[in-house]
Amino acid sequence: MNFVSKYCKIASCLSLIVLLLNCENKDSKKSDSNVSDFNQIEAKIDSIIPLLTLEEKVAMCHAQSKFSTKGVERLGIPEIWMADGPHGVRAEVSWDDWAYAGWTNDSITAFPALTCLASTFNPELANKYGFSLGEEARYRKKDIILGPGVNIYRTPMNGRNFEYMGEDPFLTSTMVVPYVKGLQSTGVAACIKHFALNNQERWRDKVDVYVSDRALHEIYLPAFKAVVTEADVWAIMGAYNKFRGQYTTHHELLTKKILKGDWEYDGVVVSDWSSAHTTDEAAYFGLDLEMGTGTDGLGLTTANHYSQYYLATPFLEKLKSGEIPESVVDEKVRRILRLMYRTNMSENRPVGRANTKAHQDVARKIATEGIVLLKNDNNFFPIEDKKELTIAVIGENATRSMTAGGGSSELKPKFEISPLQGLQERYKNATITHALGYHSGKSIYDEIVPSTYNADSLKLEAIQVAKEADIVLFVGGLTKSHLQDCEGDDRRQYKLPFGQEELLSAVKAVNKKVGFVLVTGNAVEMEWLNQVDGVIQTWYLGSMAGHAIADVISGDVNPSGKLPFSFPKKLEDNAAMSFGETSYPGVDMKQEYKEDILVGYRWHDTKNIESQYAFGYGMSYTYFKFDNVSVDKESYIKDEKIKISCQVSNTGNREGAEVVQIYIGKSDSKVKRALKELKGFSKVNLEQGKSETIEVSIDVNKLAFYDESISDWNLEKGDYNIYVGNASNNIFETLKINIK
Numbered sequence: 243m244n245f246v247s248k249y250c251k252i253a254s255c256l257s258l259i260v261l262l263l264n265c266e267n268k269d270s271k272k273s274d275s276n277v278s279d280f281n282q283i284e285a286k287i288d289s290i291i292p293l294l295t296l297e298e299k300v301a302m303c304h305a306q307s308k309f310s311t312k313g314v315e316r317l318g319i320p321e322i323w324m325a326d327g328p329h330g331v332r333a334e335v336s337w338d339d340w341a342y343a344g345w346t347n348d349s350i351t352a353f354p355a356l357t358c359l360a361s362t363f364n365p366e367l368a369n370k371y372g373f374s375l376g377e378e379a380r381y382r383k384k385d386i387i388l389g390p391g392v393n394i395y396r397t398p399m400n401g402r403n404f405e406y407m408g409e410d411p412f413l414t415s416t417m418v419v420p421y422v423k424g425l426q427s428t429g430v431a432a433c434i435k436h437f438a439l440n441n442q443e444r445w446r447d448k449v450d451v452y453v454s455d456r457a458l459h460e461i462y463l464p465a466f467k468a469v470v471t472e473a474d475v476w477a478i479m480g481a482y483n484k485f486r487g488q489y490t491t492h493h494e495l496l497t498k499k500i501l502k503g504d505w506e507y508d509g510v511v512v513s514d515w516s517s518a519h520t521t522d523e524a525a526y527f528g529l530d531l532e533m534g535t536g537t538d539g540l541g542l543t544t545a546n547h548y549s550q551y552y553l554a555t556p557f558l559e560k561l562k563s564g565e566i567p568e569s570v571v572d573e574k575v576r577r578i579l580r581l582m583y584r585t586n587m588s589e590n591r592p593v594g595r596a597n598t599k600a601h602q603d604v605a606r607k608i609a610t611e612g613i614v615l616l617k618n619d620n621n622f623f624p625i626e627d628k629k630e631l632t633i634a635v636i637g638e639n640a641t642r643s644m645t646a647g648g649g650s651s652e653l654k655p656k657f658e659i660s661p662l663q664g665l666q667e668r669y670k671n672a673t674i675t676h677a678l679g680y681h682s683g684k685s686i687y688d689e690i691v692p693s694t695y696n697a698d699s700l701k702l703e704a705i706q707v708a709k710e711a712d713i714v715l716f717v718g719g720l721t722k723s724h725l726q727d728c729e730g731d732d733r734r735q736y737k738l739p740f741g742q743e744e745l746l747s748a749v750k751a752v753n754k755k756v757g758f759v760l761v762t763g764n765a766v767e768m769e770w771l772n773q774v775d776g777v778i779q780t781w782y783l784g785s786m787a788g789h790a791i792a793d794v795i796s797g798d799v800n801p802s803g804k805l806p807f808s809f810p811k812k813l814e815d816n817a818a819m820s821f822g823e824t825s826y827p828g829v830d831m832k833q834e835y836k837e838d839i840l841v842g843y844r845w846h847d848t849k850n851i852e853s854q855y856a857f858g859y860g861m862s863y864t865y866f867k868f869d870n871v872s873v874d875k876e877s878y879i880k881d882e883k884i885k886i887s888c889q890v891s892n893t894g895n896r897e898g899a900e901v902v903q904i905y906i907g908k909s910d911s912k913v914k915r916a917l918k919e920l921k922g923f924s925k926v927n928l929e930q931g932k933s934e935t936i937e938v939s940i941d942v943n944k945l946a947f948y949d950e951s952i953s954d955w956n957l958e959k960g961d962y963n964i965y966v967g968n969a970s971n972n973i974f975e976t977l978k979i980n981i982k
């Protein structure tokens with residue numbers, strides 16, 4: 243049956259089921275018109291479940307294809323269609339293998355990677371991001387977008403850090419909640435991932451993570467809890483790895499007790515692709531939708547493959563024999579139908595649109611606001627566009643596509659403006675020259691095909707171009723290929739790859755004025771820093787990358803991004819890496835997060851290890867002054883809010899934005915604590931010469947630590963320090979308060 247006739251068939255059945263329910267709905271409306279939407283949906287679900295056969299219920303709990311699950315055609319209940327990913331709607335994948343379907347109408351807007359969104363420290367932009375992505379998913383008829391990913395940045399080696407929102411649970415939570423709200427307002431479910439403790443790609447489907455309850459609750463779970471309790475997320479994806487010996491996708495403590503018990507999550511738990519491993523655990527520990535089982539992630543499917551899923555025939559047989567009570571599958575079906583009423587069976591679902599100027603403007607705005615100015619000696623940036631100027635653009639990342647690759651988050655954008663193209667279009671008077679400089683070769687899945695280019699001739703050409711230019715922009719960094727910023731495995735080195743450091747030295751030898759445009763989703767070693775006057779961290783910026791980079795380099799936009807993770811000087815300065823193999827990547831598939839709660843800047847601050855660049859750091863083309871820092875009271879009790887205010891003044895000669903960050907610590911705590919932890923921030927835009935007083939309010943309850951002795955949060959009484967700054971390593975005021 244082709245797609246059209248199938249679609250018409252479902253549409254006619256759908257009208258039947260809606261008719262049925264509406265007449266019933268009228269009755270319920272007659273009786274109690276103020277019934278909340280939720281109760282009405284529950285009533286409809288109550289009326290559907292008895293109509294379903296056991297076979298139909300079980301069929302709804304697992305994939306029918308790579309990215310879809312069965313509905314109940316007989317009753318007009320539609321299929322659920324899902325697509326990656328966190329940065330845009332992935333190109334259509336084939337029904338039953340990982341190959342792309344080759345459609346010609348599935349190009350979309352590629353939004354910046356989530357590390358860039360986190361760097362904006364701007365929750366309103368996060369909401370626009372989610373909304374725009376949701377509209378494109380609606381347009382592509384997807385009911386679930388498989389993202390955002392919020393796994394915490396624990397080590398610079400993790401291949402997927404670029405997809406996530408950095409090392410701090412408060413920043414990640416504050417940015418992901420509006421993203422999910424925006425996305426779900428378009429009638430598409432977000433699917434927050436990967437729940438939980440998937441903090442590396444190396445052996446991701448086998449490694450068994452051990453970490454304390456305290457670090458679990460204070461570092462690794464907060465973002466998931468935030469989207470459940472504050473954004474009402476409709477789907478969550480389990481992770482591949484184990485935790486304390488059990489697979490996290492159907493985990494008694496994580497998915498059953500904490501997620502569906504303590505947090506009262508009412509949505510669907512989706513497996514990662516082939517992250518389900520047993521029928522009983524999947525049945526009893528909270529997995530609702532099993533996807534991708536039996537494939538090695540890259541193919542290898544067999545005939546009637548889907549009936550062999552753990553939640554398929556094996557599950558059906560246990561239900562029929564009575565070994566597993568029918569209530570177990572009913573609970574799964576209830577959650578799946580609830581997701582349908584929120585998406586493809588919702589009566590007032592908005593329409594979708596893709597590749598609009600509005601979406602491209604959002605992508606460009608997030609990109610320009612997420613770029614971080616790391617170094618700017620001799621006011622290297624911004625670079626004025628003037629006739630007599632020649633700018634040499636050198637490096638593979640000036641022209642390499644950064645929306646392709648990286649794994650499941652890769653995209654097929656309608657267009658992608660490269661850094662070189664963006665600069666060429668913006669600089670109408672100056673002369674822009676270019677040399678590839680170095681070439682990374684290419685990787686086809688797990689093997690690297692070395693470059694066919696001759697490295698020496700590339701270098702000579704780059705040196706020649708640099709010699710003849712006034713200024714050099716070295717556009718380097720990492721790629722989205724295997725062992726780089728890419729899903730499926732981790733980086734193997736902290737240094738810049740492909741001979742970039744040697745090339746940089748050679749270029750510097752012939753031209754003193756060099757700026758580095760760093761295109762990565764991760765920290766890198768920066769031994770080369772003293773060779774360049776300026777560095778901008780530009781992330782993977784999506785469709786509008788080149789325009790955004792040119793906006794900042796030319797000064798059209800004043801950068802205001804702040805790092806969402808620390809750049810350690812040396813790899814062993816990073817917490818996870820400093821504890822050896824057991825801590826990362828694990829020994830014999832067993833891993834222990836020995837740094838515990840001291841992740842990222844928490845480690846650098848507490849152990850007094852200076853980072854190359856600190857969490858929360860980012861420069862501007864203008865300057866700011868901070869005065870009159872104060873709190874509204876000296877002592878507080880639980881459930882109150884602490885109000886911190888600070889006057890910010892723009893003392894430079896152009897407009898700009900600054901992020902005031904509030905960290906809180908307790909130096910005399912009875913338990914081990916980080917020196918300080920981010921608990922609030924506020925971004926303020928100021929014209930030159932202008933001042934504004936910002937106010938940040940912090941729930942006193944958020945100062946509690948997770949107390950393992952009571953398995954609950956504990957708000958310790960006594961004195962606390964409030965650190966007010968514009969970077970984790972630049973605190974300009976410390977105040978004391980007391981919790982009674």
Ligand code: GLC
Nearest residue numbers: 326327388435514515539650
């Ligand atoms: C991948 C990823 C997950 C993605 C899924 C579908 O293995 O881990 O993030 O959504 O499979 O492609």
